[in-house]
């Protein structure tokens with residue numbers, strides 16, 4: 054037997070059951086598959102497949118004249134395999150159905166002892182394709198060398214799978230959700246071990262620990278990892294995201310609400326179009342001299358903190374991961390389709406990749422020297438004011454209740470039925486194209502304008518999403534993907550002033566257990582839009598109706614007179630009178646004047662989108 058380098062196996066005449074065809078790289082053997090029987094196994098370029106070898110021994114699956122049919126898997130693709138390992142010499146069990154048959158006849162089964170190797174992979178649950186379950190196939194052979202050949206060949210094929218992480222920084226929030234962050238990590242850690250992914254695990258000691266760590270790490274230190282994994286909820290991921298971006302993301306800020314109001318003046322009708330921003334010279338939103346911002350149509354890059362022009366963060370492979378352990382886990386649900394730590398761990402070790410839009414939220418405050426000072430935050434899933442902020446504020450008082458605190462706080466806030474006076478200005482992209490097919494959508498504001506208040510108009514984000522994969526205007530011009538919106542001629546600002554129960558901007562669908570389709574069912578992970586939802590003051594019964602539509606699968610929560618829905622790349626907000634607070638991915642943020650803009654696909658996640 055000869056092993057060429059690491060992996061290449063040359064056929065050995067002493068191994069009659071392992072044949073290797075050098076040209077087509079096909080390896081064939083007779084092996085015993087645990088609980089199935091003797092199989093003829095083939096390794097080819099994209100995976101393993103096996104066929105049960107018909108023999109009198111393998112055909113014993115009948116009981117009292119009733120044929121017991123076995124419906125077993127007969128193949129697995131390498132893209133679904135995350136590990137292979139030699140298992141100790143031990144038992145290979147006879148087929149389950151055969152055993153059942155023999156038990157049925159009062160006979161004992163006869164299992165064999167032999168050398169074994171185990172292939173670890175992924176299977177989609179039959180009832181819910183987004184739910185990934187562990188698939189384990191143990192093969193046996195009387196000869197150890199045959200098992201080694203298979204092991205090496207499968208390993209060699211796995212090495213060719215691109216984008217799989219080798220080294221991760223794992224941050225665990227021990228108090229997340231029902232205080233089970235550590236237990237959640239212990240559940241999934243064996244998957245990382247088997248996949249030979251090195252994980253440096255840090256359990257956070259306090260709120261802000263992960264933020265400080267990410268912020269203070271140099272790019273060199275970060276580049277040692279293929280990504281950072283958060284074991285926790287949306288708030289914890291938000292902390293990590295902000296720690297990462299706060300010192301690295303260099304970008305012109307969006308316009309402040311005061312810039313906007315000053316330049317367009319007061320308009321009698323609050324809902325009218327107020328300005329056309331097509332021409333740079335006449336740009337009414339150019340920041341005032343008090344802002345330390347540059348022209349906001351510039352493109353953005355990740356620049357090394359130490360300003361090394363050759364070192365950009367993230368590197369091509371750098372991604373974030375989330376293992377859900379929180380109270381809501383909307384980001385995990387919206388990016389994998391389920392709220393399941395095993396599924397998320399498998400997305401990570403298999404090196405899945407999806408880009409996420411990130412909202413840059415800026416609070417503007419007047420300093421004692423009458424300068425307007427910006428305070429920048431980032432959000433990945435949602436930002437909301439009014440009802441959404443009040444629920445988070447109220448729920449913080451009842452943390453001891455665990456995830457149930459949101460229902461309790463939500464009911465209390467609903468009964469108070471408070472509305473807030475505010476003015477929102479949003480950048481309109483248009484003209485709106487109704488019911489477009491994904492391939493024919495217009496490029497507007499960097500992305501196509503696809504949206505619908507009604508179910509029939511929705512284009513849902515899923516694996517290999519057409520909307521998310523469309524190139525933006527910026528990308529077609531050769532700029533990086535993570536750029537702020539471009540300003541095609543058709544864009545203009547509109548505004549809405551009044552009393553609002555809530556002002557919300559969804560960055561992704563935000564599926565969660567209370568809103569199965571999400572807050573905005575057809576928001577996409579990477580469409581370059583903020584989905585702005587303004588809920589104007591209305592009778593409590595009507596608001597309840599809206600909320601019940603949100604809570605219903607297939608509901609129509611946006612189709613109400615008092616609901617305004619705008620897809621926009623940027624908006625500004627000013628409150629008057631009584632103030633609420635903003636909710637940023639579940640974290641509190643106090644702001645009376647605020648601006649937001651979206652960066653399309655700014656960060657990448659180890660996920661592939663929901664298989665819905």
Ligand SMILES: Nc1ncnc2c1ncn2[C@@H]1O[C@H](COP(=O)(O)OP(=O)(O)OP(=O)(O)O)[C@@H](O)[C@H]1O
Nearest residue numbers: 229230257258259285286287288289379380381382
């Ligand atoms: N060790 C720690 N002790 C206390 N708080 C922490 C710790 N580590 C992180 N935090 C903070 O706890 C807050 C909530 O975390 P997380 O989002 O994981 O839980 P959650 O609120 O239960 O879940 P969700 O956001 O999904 O509703 C975050 O702001 C996070 O920064």
